[in-house]
Amino acid sequence: MPRTSLQPAYLLHHRPYRETSSILELFTAEYGRVAVVAKGVRRKKSRLQPLLQLYRPLLLSWRGRGPLYSLDQAEENGAMHSLAGISMMSGFYINELLVRLLHHEDAYPALYATYELLLQQLSQGDIGAELEWLLRQFELRLLHDLGYGLNLEYEVETGEPLQPEQRYHYLPEQGAFYWQESGVGVPLHGATLLGLASGELNESRSRREAKQLMRRMLASLLGDKPLNSRELIRQMM
Amino acid sequence: MALSPLIRRLIEDLRCLPGVGPKSAQRMAFQLLERDRNGARRLADTLLQSAEKIGHCTQCRTLCETELCTICCDQRRDSRLICVVETPADVVALEQSSGYRGRYFVLMGHLSPLDGIGPNDIGLDLLAEQLKSDEVNEVILATNPTVEGEATAHFIHDMVQRLGITSSRIAFGVPLGSELEYTDSETLSRALQGRQPF
Ligand SMILES: [Zn+2]
Numbered sequence: 001m002p003r004t005s006l007q008p009a010y011l012l013h014h015r016p017y018r019e020t021s022s023i024l025e026l027f028t029a030e031y032g033r034v035a036v037v038a039k040g041v042r043r044k045k046s047r048l049q050p051l052l053q054l055y056r057p058l059l060l061s062w063r064g065r066g067p068l069y070s071l072d073q074a075e076e077n078g079a080m081h082s083l084a085g086i087s088m089m090s091g092f093y094i095n096e097l098l099v100r101l102l103h104h105e106d107a108y109p110a111l112y113a114t115y116e117l118l119l120q121q122l123s124q125g126d127i128g129a130e131l132e133w134l135l136r137q138f139e140l141r142l143l144h145d146l147g148y149g150l151n152l153e154y155e156v157e158t159g160e161p162l163q164p165e166q167r168y169h170y171l172p173e174q175g176a177f178y179w180q181e182s183g184v185g186v187p188l189h190g191a192t193l194l195g196l197a198s199g200e201l202n203e204s205r206s207r208r209e210a211k212q213l214m215r216r217m218l219a220s221l222l223g224d225k226p227l228n229s230r231e232l233i234r235q236m237m
Numbered sequence: 238m239a240l241s242p243l244i245r246r247l248i249e250d251l252r253c254l255p256g257v258g259p260k261s262a263q264r265m266a267f268q269l270l271e272r273d274r275n276g277a278r279r280l281a282d283t284l285l286q287s288a289e290k291i292g293h294c295t296q297c298r299t300l301c302e303t304e305l306c307t308i309c310c311d312q313r314r315d316s317r318l319i320c321v322v323e324t325p326a327d328v329v330a331l332e333q334s335s336g337y338r339g340r341y342f343v344l345m346g347h348l349s350p351l352d353g354i355g356p357n358d359i360g361l362d363l364l365a366e367q368l369k370s371d372e373v374n375e376v377i378l379a380t381n382p383t384v385e386g387e388a389t390a391h392f393i394h395d396m397v398q399r400l401g402i403t404s405s406r407i408a409f410g411v412p413l414g415s416e417l418e419y420t421d422s423e424t425l426s427r428a429l430q431g432r433q434p435f
């Protein structure tokens with residue numbers, strides 16, 4: 001990667017590095033997830049430190065050779081999304097998903113746009129039950145862009161279109177099978193999958209099923225290590 | 238110049254101090270060896286004792302070698318007031334400047350879910366116990382104005398509220414000696430929101 005010049009980016013995570021520096025995990029519009037060293041950023045008088053916050057739209061330049069680049073320059077790119085309370089914790093959850101699942105330097109432009117939009121939505125005060133649905137839509141986009149998109153149209157074995165009131169079992173990486181007593185996979189109704197496809201999921205039954213489905217889908221990618229932010233959100237509820 | 242193995246080790250070990258590179262470590266080593274052997278012996282002894290004896294105050298979690306720190310022991314402090322901070326250095330800073338007369342609770346960090354640091358890792362189980370049993374009636378949240386600091390403050394605020402205790406967040410503004418032009422927009426917007434009658 002040549003030296004980049006003021007790329008739109010968000011900070012996903014930072015950890016101390018040596019005495020006064022930090023390693024930043026970034027989500028950038030053009031290069032996807034990028035790791036950079038921010039030298040001296042933990043010094044008291046660092047001008048960059050107040051800028052480099054989670055949920056703040058940034059313009060960043062970095063250079064050097066991967067996988068760990070050097071941060072050159074940082075500017076703010078608009079007002080910070082001020083997430084509060086449970087929305088702030090949900091932001092951690094989203095960031096944890098991205099840090100756990102995105103590969104370095106694969107571009108995900110659509111996911112980046114979805115991430116930015118989600119932060120805007122999360123900053124709109126108390127959004128109540130909508131919060132869960134926004135997270136589901138983000139998870140759906142994430143799975144799709146990682147190459148694990150869901151099959152939301154047909155029953156796998158027969159190829160028959162999904163029916164809203166029909167019950168199915170959904171198996172990760174395969175799809176929906178007609179429900180049967182001994183079936184494995186996430187049990188759900190056709191309406192849930194059709195709703196996920198159309199972007200409209202209003203019934204509480206469907207939303208509950210969608211949550212179970214996404215959880216299973218993500219679990220198969222995340223492996224045994226639990227999501228810490230999910231545990232934190234659970235403790236807050 | 239060739240240095241003996243022990244001198245090399247001394248220089249190498251001095252570098253664990255913050256801000257000490259190879260050159261300054263070498264200067265320190267020679268200073269101690271050439272001019273201040275007694276100082277060196279005292280330093281070694283103090284370091285050893287500190288590393289072995291200094292633990293955490295069982296009440297506020299700050300660093301100390303006794304069961305309770307001097308602030309927690311001080312009968313003149315107002316034990317109805319607890320100020321929650323991230324580090325022992327924050328306690329020192331507040332003590333030097335603020336005239337605050339309550340107690341402290343030192344988290345020794347902040348919530349950081351992505352690093353696996355949860356509520357109990359920053360002592361919130363201990364804080365909750367104290368709030369339930371003690372006569373505390375106000376908790377001041379003085380975590381840093383970072384997203385993690387805010388999340389930590391929010392989490393504690395929820396916990397404190399459930400126990401029917403008041404909590405307040407310290408105000409943040411433009412740092413003294415800085416220029417508005419170079420202040421980030423979030424800090425400015427908070428400073429404006431928290432403005433006071435002149
Ligand atoms: Zn104490």
